[in-house]
Amino acid sequence: ENLDKGLEKTKTSFMSKMSKAVAGKTKVDEEVLDDLENVLVSSDVGVATTIKIINRIEERVARDKYLGTEELNKILREEIAGLLSESETGEAANIQLPDVKPYVIMVVGVNGVGKTTTIGKLAHQFRSAGNKVVLGAADTFRAAAIDQLQIWADRTDVPIVRQKMGSDPASVAFDTVQSAVKQNADVVLIDTAGRLHNKVNLMNELTKVKRVMQKVIPNAPHEVLLVLDGSTGQNAFEQAKQFTAATEVTSLAVTKLDGTAKGGVVIGISDQFKIPVKYIGVGEGVEDLQVFNKYEFVDSFFK
Numbered sequence: 001e002n003l004d005k006g007l008e009k010t011k012t013s014f015m016s017k018m019s020k021a022v023a024g025k026t027k028v029d030e031e032v033l034d035d036l037e038n039v040l041v042s043s044d045v046g047v048a049t050t051i052k053i054i055n056r057i058e059e060r061v062a063r064d065k066y067l068g069t070e071e072l073n074k075i076l077r078e079e080i081a082g083l084l085s086e087s088e089t090g091e092a093a094n095i096q097l098p099d100v101k102p103y104v105i106m107v108v109g110v111n112g113v114g115k116t117t118t119i120g121k122l123a124h125q126f127r128s129a130g131n132k133v134v135l136g137a138a139d140t141f142r143a144a145a146i147d148q149l150q151i152w153a154d155r156t157d158v159p160i161v162r163q164k165m166g167s168d169p170a171s172v173a174f175d176t177v178q179s180a181v182k183q184n185a186d187v188v189l190i191d192t193a194g195r196l197h198n199k200v201n202l203m204n205e206l207t208k209v210k211r212v213m214q215k216v217i218p219n220a221p222h223e224v225l226l227v228l229d230g231s232t233g234q235n236a237f238e239q240a241k242q243f244t245a246a247t248e249v250t251s252l253a254v255t256k257l258d259g260t261a262k263g264g265v266v267i268g269i270s271d272q273f274k275i276p277v278k279y280i281g282v283g284e285g286v287e288d289l290q291v292f293n294k295y296e297f298v299d300s301f302f303k
């Protein structure tokens, strides 16, 4: 229900473009396919993924000889879901934690994408599920980032490890995992700085944060969660490219889907990067971070 509400703008815009593409047509022909291609590209699915989808539909048209436009929604829904299941390597997503304690999640992404909010929502959900959570404020470059995380720590009633602004992010990360081990915590969420202006700096910094954590927990972080702002459309692709080049990203969260018609970006990103989308943000409240389910996601477009 939250999901449908959260994706409403994307759905409305997508469905209205779709109905224009097939208006007055009974049969899927070249022209309808061209229009469909434009619909997908303008819905931020991305060119490469759009071409894959169109090819799949063309194959079906060629095989079945005839495809009625009234069936197009159903076929499209099947093909997109099929594409996503090929690209999604992760297990069926859920908020449960693997059997590793403490499970360390390093959260990365540029400023403003909703990193802190996502950490706060996750802290709330993990805690509600009965886990002991510790937050680490390793984005030490902005005082506001530390303060924001503190607000979430207070709101969700979980401990936070912080140092003063300007201190070494790796040192904060070290303190955080050490404290988590001492407290016998279940999960650690580490915020990091998202300055993208210098790729080498970003890479060095994330590498150092990881290396220092590993002095306490040899295979930490167990998860590197990249947060992307879905409302930026193609820019989110660009950020995913840069971060995956700088560090090994293992999961994705796409935020702010509620305020945008660019929700198709989730389809393109999961196809292009072969990294499971684990969470989507569909609002500012603590409950508005949802575990991503590709079938529900695609269904909510065509409902």
Ligand code: GDP
Binding pocket: 109, 110, 111, 112, 113, 114, 115, 116, 117, 118, 148, 255, 256, 257, 258, 259, 280, 281, 282, 283, 284, 288
């Ligand atoms: P950070 O700089 O990446 O840590 O970004 P913040 O977590 O501070 O978020 C920036 C703004 O985006 C805040 O006003 C958040 O409330 C808002 N925000 C984050 N996630 C979502 C979302 O899923 N939907 C909406 N509508 N707003 C969001």
